[in-house]
Amino acid sequence: MSQVHVHTKINGDTTEFLCEADEPLLDVLRDRLGLTGAKEGCGTGDCGACSVMVDDRLVCSCLVLGAEAEGRTIETIEGMADGEKLHPLQQKFLDHAALQCGICTPGFLVAAKALLDHNPDPTETEVRYWLAGNLCRCTGYDKIVRAVMDTAAEMRGA
Amino acid sequence: MRFEAPTTVEDAVSLLAAESGMARVLAGGTDLLVQMKSGISEPDLVVDIKRIAALHEISEEDGGFRIGAAVPGIALGEHAGVKAAWPGVVEGTELIGSTQVQGRATMVGNLCNCSPAADSVPAMAAAGAIARVVGPNGSRDVPVEDIAQGPGKSTLAKGELVDSVLLPARPDHASDAYLRFIPRTEMDIAVVGCGVNLVLDANGTCTDARVALGAVAARIFLVPAAADALIGTSVDDAALDAVAAACSAAATPIDDKRGTVEFRKKVSGVLARRAATIARDRAKGTA
Numbered sequence: 001m002s003q004v005h006v007h008t009k010i011n012g013d014t015t016e017f018l019c020e021a022d023e024p025l026l027d028v029l030r031d032r033l034g035l036t037g038a039k040e041g042c043g044t045g046d047c048g049a050c051s052v053m054v055d056d057r058l059v060c061s062c063l064v065l066g067a068e069a070e071g072r073t074i075e076t077i078e079g080m081a082d083g084e085k086l087h088p089l090q091q092k093f094l095d096h097a098a099l100q101c102g103i104c105t106p107g108f109l110v111a112a113k114a115l116l117d118h119n120p121d122p123t124e125t126e127v128r129y130w131l132a133g134n135l136c137r138c139t140g141y142d143k144i145v146r147a148v149m150d151t152a153a154e155m156r157g158a
Numbered sequence: 159m160r161f162e163a164p165t166t167v168e169d170a171v172s173l174l175a176a177e178s179g180m181a182r183v184l185a186g187g188t189d190l191l192v193q194m195k196s197g198i199s200e201p202d203l204v205v206d207i208k209r210i211a212a213l214h215e216i217s218e219e220d221g222g223f224r225i226g227a228a229v230p231g232i233a234l235g236e237h238a239g240v241k242a243a244w245p246g247v248v249e250g251t252e253l254i255g256s257t258q259v260q261g262r263a264t265m266v267g268n269l270c271n272c273s274p275a276a277d278s279v280p281a282m283a284a285a286g287a288i289a290r291v292v293g294p295n296g297s298r299d300v301p302v303e304d305i306a307q308g309p310g311k312s313t314l315a316k317g318e319l320v321d322s323v324l325l326p327a328r329p330d331h332a333s334d335a336y337l338r339f340i341p342r343t344e345m346d347i348a349v350v351g352c353g354v355n356l357v358l359d360a361n362g363t364c365t366d367a368r369v370a371l372g373a374v375a376a377r378i379f380l381v382p383a384a385a386d387a388l389i390g391t392s393v394d395d396a397a398l399d400a401v402a403a404a405c406s407a408a409a410t411p412i413d414d415k416r417g418t419v420e421f422r423k424k425v426s427g428v429l430a431r432r433a434a435t436i437a438r439d440r441a442k443g444t445a
């Protein structure tokens with residue numbers, strides 16, 4: 001099978017890769033580009049652990065083909081912190097103990113950032129619905145929701 | 159497998175028509191990629207239609223709206239004009255999956271996947287939506303309820319794709335609604351889905367209606383008896399009782415772990431009654 005040659009921009013860096021025609025973007029990120037922040041929980045769009053932004057839309061990278069990324073702009077969890085300086089969401093997740101095993105955390109952070117970028121003042125109900133596609137087996141969600149609400153309040157004040 | 163991303167509908171049709179093996183259109187991929195991963199679908203050619211600029215458009219046509227096949231759910235929900243004219247179609251589409259799925263899933267993909275439980279399709283069928291099918295022999299217009307033949311099987315011929323769906327013009331005092339029953343509040347497959355679309359006159363009498371059911375037969379279908387129960391009435395309790403009875407009678411569901419036949423028939427009526435009430439109140443501007 002001939003591979004597809006893809007040119008893209010990931011977290012601001014121009015990137016090229018070769019992939020199989022039926023290879024999910026998630027596998028490209030993790031296995032070819034060493035960006036292992038996005039996780040595979042299910043591979044079928046149910047858990048959100050693989051969440052990334054493609055051209056400013058939140059998507060599951062397990063349900064995008066690598067070949068589709070040609071010319072697109074991709075943002076992953078690896079681009080969220082500014083060097084050593086954590087994004088306010090990352091800091092609040094730590095402050096609120098909104099993670100235990102951490103597998104779901106990159107997906108929650110990418111999804112929560114997409115929410116706050118588009119709605120800086122969400123209600124708790126809006127946060128819960130927006131994050132309904134992100135599953136967590138450990139925390140029971142409450143701490144995650146509180147961390148997101150608290151970040152939103154802080155960022156509005158800042 | 160080969161991957162192609164043509165930039166015109168003509169090129170997409172040529173690629174699909176020329177493939178000797180199995181060819182599949184890729185829109186949002188939220189059904190197709192899951193089916194490929196599980197081995198249910200093993201295409202030799204995948205044709206991504208998202209590079210076709212025209213298919214990303216929502217345009218006004220004859221007072222209605224033409225929705226391109228590459229428009230994801232989230233973009234439909236962001237369109238104030240469609241949302242105002244066809245709130246039921248938009249709410250049906252917005253029920254599809256999570257925020258992540260909404261970023262990709264298209265209404266047309268929901269239609270072409272031919273699941274009997276597809277959430278946008280009863281709403282589209284109630285709306286009288288028309289799919290534009292383009293193929294090697296030109297284009298034809300098909301009512302959305304005639305796209306599916308049965309679960310996972312469409313009436314499209316080799317080389318054909320759906321280019322767009324037309325939501326027709328809206329008279330005054332008209333609206334629609336879609337409701338589904340699932341055991342939780344998000345992220346589940348409809349046990350029953352119901353779309354109701356109705357037109358009132360200035361006095362509040364129903365002059366036209368369409369009612370469609372999902373997940374209670376091998377295909378999504380219209381219930382003419384339920385529409386007839388609305389037309390000529392003020393959509394009062396007696397009419398709503400008749401709508402519910404017509405929908406319960408028309409449902410021919412299967413028994414499975416998600417709902418018994420008896421339950422699904424009953425819920426078909428309950429949802430039809432509620433959706434008709436919402437559509438009526440929206441049409442009157444009191445919702």
Ligand SMILES: Cc1cc2nc3c(=O)[nH]c(=O)nc-3n(C[C@H](O)[C@H](O)[C@H](O)COP(=O)(O)OP(=O)(O)OC[C@H]3O[C@@H](n4cnc5c(N)ncnc54)[C@H](O)[C@@H]3O)c2cc1C
Nearest residue numbers: 045183185186187188189190255264267268270276277320
């Ligand atoms: C986590 C998750 C939750 C979901 N929840 C729901 C839900 O609540 N309700 C619901 O109804 N569905 C749900 N789905 C299913 C799916 O998201 C929808 O059916 C969606 O609308 C499919 O659209 P798509 O653009 O992703 O289609 P694709 O996966 O790209 O295509 C679906 C099928 O249609 C064909 N096709 C697509 N576009 C065309 C075209 N223009 N012409 C001809 N053929 C075409 C493809 O070849 C394929 O066979 C869910 C899926 C996931 C992964």
Ligand code: FES
Nearest residue numbers: 041042043048062
């Ligand atoms: S791995 Fe993509 S949604 Fe679970």
Ligand code: FES
Nearest residue numbers: 100101136137138
């Ligand atoms: S912290 Fe373990 S799954 Fe969420």
